[in-house]
Amino acid sequence: MKRYERYAAEIAEMIDKGVLRPGERLPSVRHASTQRRISPATVFEAYYLLEARGLIHARARSGYYVSERLQSRAPQTSRPKQRSAAVAISDLVFDVLGSTRDRNVVPIGSAFPSAALSPLQTLARHLSHGMRALDPKRIVDDLPPGNERLRRQIARRYAIDEMRIDPAEIIVTNGALEALNLCLSAATRPGDTVAVESPTFYAALQALERLSLKAVEIATHPRDGIDLDALETALRRANVKACWLMPNFQNPLGSLMPDDKKQSLVALLAKHEVPLIEDDVYAELYFGPRRPLPAKAFDRKGLVMHCSSFSKCLAPGYRVGWAAAGQFSKQVERMKLMTTLSAAIPSQQALSGYLDQGGYDRHLRKLRRVLAAQRDVAMKQVAEYFPEGTRVTRPEGGYFLWVELPRHIDALELQRQAASRQISIAPGHLFSADGAYTNCIRLNYGHPDDQRIGGALRTIGKLAGDLGSGVSPKGARSA
Amino acid sequence: MKRYERYAAEIAEMIDKGVLRPGERLPSVRHASTQRRISPATVFEAYYLLEARGLIHARARSGYYVSERLQSRAPQTSRPKQRSAAVAISDLVFDVLGSTRDRNVVPIGSAFPSAALSPLQTLARHLSHGMRALDPKRIVDDLPPGNERLRRQIARRYAIDEMRIDPAEIIVTNGALEALNLCLSAATRPGDTVAVESPTFYAALQALERLSLKAVEIATHPRDGIDLDALETALRRANVKACWLMPNFQNPLGSLMPDDKKQSLVALLAKHEVPLIEDDVYAELYFGPRRPLPAKAFDRKGLVMHCSSFSKCLAPGYRVGWAAAGQFSKQVERMKLMTTLSAAIPSQQALSGYLDQGGYDRHLRKLRRVLAAQRDVAMKQVAEYFPEGTRVTRPEGGYFLWVELPRHIDALELQRQAASRQISIAPGHLFSADGAYTNCIRLNYGHPDDQRIGGALRTIGKLAGDLGSGVSPKGARSA
Numbered sequence: 001m002k003r004y005e006r007y008a009a010e011i012a013e014m015i016d017k018g019v020l021r022p023g024e025r026l027p028s029v030r031h032a033s034t035q036r037r038i039s040p041a042t043v044f045e046a047y048y049l050l051e052a053r054g055l056i057h058a059r060a061r062s063g064y065y066v067s068e069r070l071q072s073r074a075p076q077t078s079r080p081k082q083r084s085a086a087v088a089i090s091d092l093v094f095d096v097l098g099s100t101r102d103r104n105v106v107p108i109g110s111a112f113p114s115a116a117l118s119p120l121q122t123l124a125r126h127l128s129h130g131m132r133a134l135d136p137k138r139i140v141d142d143l144p145p146g147n148e149r150l151r152r153q154i155a156r157r158y159a160i161d162e163m164r165i166d167p168a169e170i171i172v173t174n175g176a177l178e179a180l181n182l183c184l185s186a187a188t189r190p191g192d193t194v195a196v197e198s199p200t201f202y203a204a205l206q207a208l209e210r211l212s213l214k215a216v217e218i219a220t221h222p223r224d225g226i227d228l229d230a231l232e233t234a235l236r237r238a239n240v241k242a243c244w245l246m247p248n249f250q251n252p253l254g255s256l257m258p259d260d261k262k263q264s265l266v267a268l269l270a271k272h273e274v275p276l277i278e279d280d281v282y283a284e285l286y287f288g289p290r291r292p293l294p295a296k297a298f299d300r301k302g303l304v305m306h307c308s309s310f311s312k313c314l315a316p317g318y319r320v321g322w323a324a325a326g327q328f329s330k331q332v333e334r335m336k337l338m339t340t341l342s343a344a345i346p347s348q349q350a351l352s353g354y355l356d357q358g359g360y361d362r363h364l365r366k367l368r369r370v371l372a373a374q375r376d377v378a379m380k381q382v383a384e385y386f387p388e389g390t391r392v393t394r395p396e397g398g399y400f401l402w403v404e405l406p407r408h409i410d411a412l413e414l415q416r417q418a419a420s421r422q423i424s425i426a427p428g429h430l431f432s433a434d435g436a437y438t439n440c441i442r443l444n445y446g447h448p449d450d451q452r453i454g455g456a457l458r459t460i461g462k463l464a465g466d467l468g469s470g471v472s473p474k475g476a477r478s479a
Numbered sequence: 480m481k482r483y484e485r486y487a488a489e490i491a492e493m494i495d496k497g498v499l500r501p502g503e504r505l506p507s508v509r510h511a512s513t514q515r516r517i518s519p520a521t522v523f524e525a526y527y528l529l530e531a532r533g534l535i536h537a538r539a540r541s542g543y544y545v546s547e548r549l550q551s552r553a554p555q556t557s558r559p560k561q562r563s564a565a566v567a568i569s570d571l572v573f574d575v576l577g578s579t580r581d582r583n584v585v586p587i588g589s590a591f592p593s594a595a596l597s598p599l600q601t602l603a604r605h606l607s608h609g610m611r612a613l614d615p616k617r618i619v620d621d622l623p624p625g626n627e628r629l630r631r632q633i634a635r636r637y638a639i640d641e642m643r644i645d646p647a648e649i650i651v652t653n654g655a656l657e658a659l660n661l662c663l664s665a666a667t668r669p670g671d672t673v674a675v676e677s678p679t680f681y682a683a684l685q686a687l688e689r690l691s692l693k694a695v696e697i698a699t700h701p702r703d704g705i706d707l708d709a710l711e712t713a714l715r716r717a718n719v720k721a722c723w724l725m726p727n728f729q730n731p732l733g734s735l736m737p738d739d740k741k742q743s744l745v746a747l748l749a750k751h752e753v754p755l756i757e758d759d760v761y762a763e764l765y766f767g768p769r770r771p772l773p774a775k776a777f778d779r780k781g782l783v784m785h786c787s788s789f790s791k792c793l794a795p796g797y798r799v800g801w802a803a804a805g806q807f808s809k810q811v812e813r814m815k816l817m818t819t820l821s822a823a824i825p826s827q828q829a830l831s832g833y834l835d836q837g838g839y840d841r842h843l844r845k846l847r848r849v850l851a852a853q854r855d856v857a858m859k860q861v862a863e864y865f866p867e868g869t870r871v872t873r874p875e876g877g878y879f880l881w882v883e884l885p886r887h888i889d890a891l892e893l894q895r896q897a898a899s900r901q902i903s904i905a906p907g908h909l910f911s912a913d914g915a916y917t918n919c920i921r922l923n924y925g926h927p928d929d930q931r932i933g934g935a936l937r938t939i940g941k942l943a944g945d946l947g948s949g950v951s952p953k954g955a956r957s958a
Contacts, residue, residue: 175820317619317825350825
């Protein structure tokens, strides 16, 4: 990090913590320069950076001021119906996602960050090297639970945060999605009810639908996650057999459950003997001082089935994830063996080689910095372009903004209009089986290399404004 | 192929076709040399080769004679109970297979051929090259149905045999196992009955068990596959919802269904509107003059869900297979997207690069020659070492022998005794949910590079002989 970036980060933190409040004036450039013993140019660069991120703004002949905080316009805790119901959402998900596969589309609706953020060339070297060095006999040995060295490396990364996960508990899978699906299969029988956040990641809803499970959607706060009181009510009333949650940087809300709340969550579920399927794929993409712990860290009964992967933070397309499935480990391993046998050996070899070589943490630091800056840019653009009354989350990690548009705007119509302009967005309809969030959209800010994003957000904001004011896309009033 | 190998192959074919019969004398070396215009040394080398394969034998001062054909001691058509029943075999399969993972074990019970037979170094080159050359944006494009170039290449290989499979119908999967499981899910609901061969590959039984399906095991001939009359009876009586069959080189029998019989099979199933899940992973490992057609070649209604992979014939551990699922294609593609998203991109890139470069057919020709020779060696060893009354198949492709031991020998006990001597075998118990085949074993002859195989077959034969005569492994009579 350069000196001006460090100084900008300090100010951003003061704004974050409320030390500097909206409307307050920042120190003058001369004052800051003298006091901090840095050059005026450095102060200017820091202020420009903060301005670009929308955190401060200049007033003519007066200096820099802290901007109105977007967080004050964040969405409220969701209020789902909290009844257990069958899920039928898959067709809609496929319809909407199918239209965004064209590579000419601006990928704001995508679930993936830009692959250009990954060290693809370095990984490619490890692919070839790892497979050349491999004893042919090992190819069969790496059947589930997976490459032993890789499982030790994964366990070692948890150990840095003083989490003890036994490598023997870790099962390597085809990405986190397979891990989550296997865990869900292991913990439920058709007809069971599963508690999920509201809104929740559509893949969770699809998994429930595929396995003929019912969903009960639980109220969730956009900053600190699922409402434990609401969850407890559901546990008492709805005969919940499992939970599928994302305590860290939830998709789509971006919410981050504080560690003590995670501890309460795990205790609550332990009391009811209900397993937790924990989707933790964004944990490494934190913008705060350290990696948030997974709920698994507080698990004493082996009820937490922790799932993660390298797909979002390192190696898209390599399809390597894992499950640490506690008391369900043996069952998950067997199911893996029966359905897809093992994750690809070249992918496992390459990742193991890469992790060994030690570039991963450096890569992650850079990735977090890029995503944090891009979050600020995207929030500024939403504040600037989107209609009055829009609310937006301010996630502390990951790469999604959750945007609540004025109530009468239909996100599915917005998605269609955006698609006709070669822009994808993810309408709120995808994130609930209950027909909620019809005025919400999820925006992906994980493509900072895509020069078209700014213009696309402007277009979406304009389309939303027109929909809100009853103006049809061609400018004529709708009936 | 060298000249003596060519000559040996000609004689082997004459023996195969009955032109030369067991007990008949071969032409003298001088006679053959004059007639064929090849050197006596070449004739000798051909005869030595045939002798090593157990097809002919020398009698002192008399010349070479065609050996008693092992095929005359082949097992008969199986006679399963043909009733529809729930499946509970998975635990046994895991118990038995779990004990064979140690790499110090002689892998005669393995389901895989030796990885040393694969062009691993060449594939490793294509891994790195393919991923370096890849446009990062493509990484997301290769979600299901999979890498487009690879799907075209797969379709092109079918086109050589004048089979038209539309690349758009092909879905790339994590090996054939995932393809088969997805197809089975698409074609059935829990409680349905599925017809399988008897004996059948244990992975099929496990898949049925996992999805709460019932199996009806159909009589199957060790040479030409499932008995169509028996299948028709089951179709009429058992409310069969799908079939899972291996027309080409069935595992474990090695049976090869003649093409006209495949046509009748497909017509029969079409009449009953029953989909066929076709496991075709061994088709490229034929020893005859050309690749046998899949049942899919005769499909007019889109009822054949054809599954195959590169795992057995080219790239073990790369986990790349495919399904051409006919009218179920869209459903299979969606299920793939929901459960494991996609096959690993590096593996797909590497295979596509390798197929393009044109080394595949050369590799396959060599592999077939090696396996065919090894089949003969293994059959000779079984004939030599195994107890009187043993019957064995003579497969025309693949790498499994199915051995029927005298009736009172328990293959599970034999497996345990072999395991204690660091030798794995696959006991017949694994290949039926009905408790049949308790005196049968499947032997893998796909490890010609493993010098321990001969000695291990001798040990197994000895153990079987002792079990048959009531001698306990330590030489004392059992109670």
